[in-house]
Amino acid sequence: MKHFFRTATLFFGAAGLLFSASTGAQAQDKTPKYSNEFLNIGVGARAxxxxxxxxxxxxxxxxxxxxxxxxxxxKAKYDAVLMHSELFSGIVxxxxxxxxxxxxxxSAIxxxxxxxxxxxxxxTRDLINEFGYIDYSKIRYFSVADYGVLLSYARKIGNVEGLKFGANAKVIYRNIGEFADAWGFGIDAGMQYDKGNWRLGLMARDITTTYNAWSINADELKPTPGAPLxxxxxxxxxITLPTFxxxxxxxxxxxxxxxxxxxxxxxxxxDGQRNTLISSSAVSVDPRAGLEIGYKNVAYLRGGxxxxQQIQSFTGSEEWKVQPSLGVGVALSGLRLDVALSQLAIEKLGGRTQTNNIIVSLGYGIK
Structure with a gap:
């Protein structure tokens, strides 16, 4: 147990050094926020x-x-996971x-x-023709999509039992129909340490700062006739600044x-002050908690x-809100089926309750 606490001290010390290094490099009051935010939604119904x-x-x-x-x-030699979820009533x-x-x-990859x-x-910019009539055949459709590919490598370094290191090289492509697209590249790094029934983890996302280079197709961004220029x-x-x-x-x-x-x-x-439980001009801290109850390593019940966030209601009063989530899972013969129900932490709009999101993921491990 003594060795566990020494390693835990190493984890917290490394985290402190990384935090201070990033904050020291940001003296400006305004910092870019929410770049590549699609990679922060999360994956896997268990998670x-x-x-x-x-x-x-x-x-x-x-x-x-x-x-x-x-x-x-x-636990398996080969492992694969698929997930699908729909946000905002299926729009996203x-x-x-x-x-x-x-x-x-x-080592593993x-x-x-x-x-x-x-x-x-x-x-619908061409919906009304030059004669002032509506022409539905002129409506065109496009997609807005963000893509991320992560190549991962993990390795045990040294002789400390339970200590592991890993890194990601990630390629990002963001597309707004024929109007604009962007390419980006970034690096993540992480550590885990297991000792008995205790587990520690430290993850540094975009540790080198991730850059997306946007290319705008100005010819496609023509204004709507009659609309203000x-x-x-x-x-x-x-740019996407580091997150730990x-x-x-x-x-x-x-x-x-x-x-x-x-x-x-x-x-x-x-990236500056956010609406989180602990918030400052240098860093913001968002805590999360989760619990998983398992039975015979077959059935699971989860919550988190x-x-x-602090939300201002329509009456003007401010109150703290959290995003709750629930989930269940079944694991049989290497096959894992997980379902989660997550609720967006937003205020009621027009008396309607906030939207529930259903996440389904399927995993399979081959020994």
Whole structure:
């Protein structure tokens, strides 16, 4: 146990150094926010059912997304995961696929692909012809989609039992129909340490800062006839500043072949002040918590809370809101089926309740 606390101190020390290094480099008051935010939605119904608490827990192909160091802990030789979810009543489609495998007893690799998009958007700029009549044949449709591909590598370094390291090289493509697109590249790095029933994790996303180079097709961005002229955007570079996630989890055996896995993550963003529980001009901290109750490693019940925000209601009063989530899972003969229900943490609009999101993922491991 003494060795565990020494390693835990190393984790927290490394996190502190990374946080201070990023904040020291940002003296300006205004920093870019929410770039490549589609990569922060989360993947896997197990993770989303637990409030996105996975940095210290991920142990299958989804580890390539949450923390690549976890690829070394997967139980199957080959593991694959597919996920589909729909946000905002089905308007936004979120799809994900991943595969991972070991190279030897000290290293593993994985590949992950994410697409988040809105399809069949109507372009009605030519709806009214030159004679002032409506011509529905002139309506065109386009999609807005973000793509991310992550190439992951994990390796055990040194002789410390339970200590693992991993990294991602990620390629990003963002597309707005024929109007604009962007290419980006970034690097993530992560660590995990397991000792008995304790698990620690540290993930640094966009550790080198990720750059997206946008290319604008000005010829396609013609204004609507009769509408006020608007400035057409020009080519530019969008940057994503580092984000750090520190997590700790513990597995507890319960009577009757039940288990309980509880975990907490702290996500620290370095892009200035956000609407989070702990917020400052330098960094913002968003805590998350999750719990998984298992029975015979076959059936699972999950719950979590995340996205703590202060919301102003229509009456003008301010109150704290959280995003709750629930999930269930079944694992049989290498096949895993997980379903999660997540609720957007937004205020009621017009007396209507906020939208529920259903996430379904399927995983399969081959020994």
């Amino acid at each position: 989303l059912g637990m409030g996105k608490v996975q940095v210290s827990l991920a142990q299958d192909a989804t580890a390539g997304y949450w923390n690549p160091a976890g690829l070394l802990s997967q 489609k979120n799809d994900y696929a991943a595969f991972s495998m070991p190279l030897d007893d000290k 994985g590949i992950s692909a994410v697409r988040v998009g809105v399809d069949d958007i109507a372009d 608007e400035e057409i955007p020009t080519n530019r570079t969008e 996630v520190l997590g700790v989890g513990r597995l507890v055996k319960l009577p009757g072949e039940f288990t309980a896995l509880a975990a907490v993550d702290l996500e620290v963003t370095t 809370v995340s996205n703590v």
